[in-house]
Amino acid sequence: MKNGSPNIIELRQITKTYENGYTAVENFNLEVKRGEFVTFLGPSGCGKTTTLRMIAGFELPTSGMILLNGENITKLPPNKRPINTVFQRYALFPHLNIFDNIAFGLKLKKLPKDEIVKKVKHVLEIVDLEGFERRKVGTLSGGQQQRIAIARALVNEPEILLLDEPLGALDLKMRKEMQLELKNMHEQLGITFIYVTHDQEEALTMSDKIVVMSNGQIQQMGEPEDIYNEPKNAFVADFIGESNIFNGIMTGKLKARFCGGEFECVDDVPEGTLIDAVVRPEDVIITSPEKGTIRGTVTSVIFKGVHYEIAVASGKNEMVIQSTKAAKVGEEVGMCVEPDGIHIMLAEDTINRFEAEVTKEYRLVFNETEIACDLTMVVPGASFSADGELLDTHGDVMDPDALKIVISVKPEDISMSDDKNQGMISGHIINLIYKGDHYSYVVRTDLEHDFIVDDEYLWNMDDYVSLIIPEEKMKFSLKK
């Protein structure tokens, strides 16, 4: 411990951009305390393995700094770092037996022979494979190979053990066993573990701290309970555990409207704020249609062992519910949620986004209204052929059905009219708030899409209005 800081490793503004311009990790900041079990969790391609490889030294960050015990190790090669890795596919040396595999690092350090023998024997005890010294790698099962890989890393007494999806290749039962064993090992050895996985359950089971990543950025960092109960955004809520996420709006103090009903909640968010509401399937209570906050029709019931997974359609929304009581498909039910079962997240921003279709003639159409839009400006590298077909960068004809264009419009650019035929789309005003100099309305269209409209004139709740969206105010982007 060269400095007083409790952090064993710090990543400061780490960015990794590959030669082909792809940014795998962007502005990544992390502090890991000595002895912590930290998990990088995210879908494949989120940059979690790249981050781990930069800590190990296999890859150099494009910018940023990695500090180990306060010392800059950003450019130190892997063999000079007191860090060892357990690889996803074990990476045991096939030409060496188990003893030589584990002793590989010790022999390089030129330790005396009897000490090597003693240490190898000790780590084999830790991973519960005593007496395997003379076995060949090929004669071991996947689980045993994984234990040897862990032993081979541990025998060097690293300050940090990196584990890159180490249980990914094992079957479910084996994986559960190893999860517990790894956790026990971590507690007994007191070594800092940095673990990479895409399995949210694994992360929740084992970690002291979870770093949820997506698109090379940290989405949320915190203890497993916090991440599960208080997800910061829709991505985290969706990725960690099963959840129902609804667009909604705050309609009063501790009152939120989503999924066609008004619910009481415990998050104090100002009235009129657009929100994403998260409801865990296990928090939804099924009652009789009259007693429920909202009602719907059961569309499917699946027996999952401990509980039933019931899907209920309520208007255009679907609610997934876990219940120990079965329901019948087609049955009309009511649903309610206790206030603390609802987690309110701020919606990303207040820009209206909606999707438009592309016709066979490559014209943009939304709700039967044609919108003037130069597709070559929206689709990167595209151009029109002499026959009027849209070609991509390779000169291949693009399928109009596969093109989805997202139109974004600011709330203040939309105006309302009571003439049904004047606007592009019509709907009912479901909420209005006075915001000092204007009213902010939420208009729910017949297509169950909520538009936010800022208007200086007063309309009434439940008015049926037509929305006028000027074409010159629209911004177009390609849906990925």
Added chain:
Amino acid sequence: MCKSIFSRKQLGIPYILFLFLFVIAPLFVIVFFAFTNGEGQFTMKNLTGFFTDSNTLGTLAYSFGIAIVTTCVCLLLAYPVAYILARSHMKMKSVVIMIFVMPMWINFTLRITALKEILTVIEGNLAFYPFMNTVIGMTYDFLPFMILPIYTTLMKLDNSLLEAANDLGASGRQTFFHVTLPLSMPGVVSGISMVFLPAMTNYVVLDMLYNSTYIMGSLIGSYFSAYNWNGGSMIALILLLIICIFTLATNRVADEDAGNRGGALL
């Protein structure tokens, strides 16, 4: 599924016929000639003759010499090339490999003739360095057979093994000697057997480069052209045994290296 009009056994008949006519029968003929004299009577004279004749033993030694030196030169040239090609990420990789392999597509005698002209220009008279010229000729001829198997094993080498070695404290050099080299042995062994065996017998290279010394191949040829079928057969039989022993030995080395990791072609 349609039922074939031939059974599986019937389909094998042409091959059995082929094996019998062109492999088993000639082998018996060679064994018969090797242990008989001109009158067809049993004799061990051909065998004892081989090991007492200083000429034939000298040829055997010379053949081994050519083969060993050629194999070593090929190995020393091929390994770095294969290693660099396998490790590099350059876009032109396949083109470079093709350039190394391309001579194999050109007629063998044509290549050696071209080489002869080049060597004559450099050396003035080919008769000055017959051994070296033969080694150059054979290396030129057999190098692709050494590069390809080594390249293949190195390509299949799991990069995470090298990272693991590096992670466990090995420097680049240590990683090469402790991991890369041992794991590429099957390719090396297979390359050696593909170069060593033909180098022992291929006398066309010697002939064309005016090396008048006999090697095993040309020795057998000289016996046959002098109508000494019995002596020639005995030498052929002994050569066959040597090759058998060599192949078994190299296969064992390859097997010990957990064999089925690829690259071993024999």
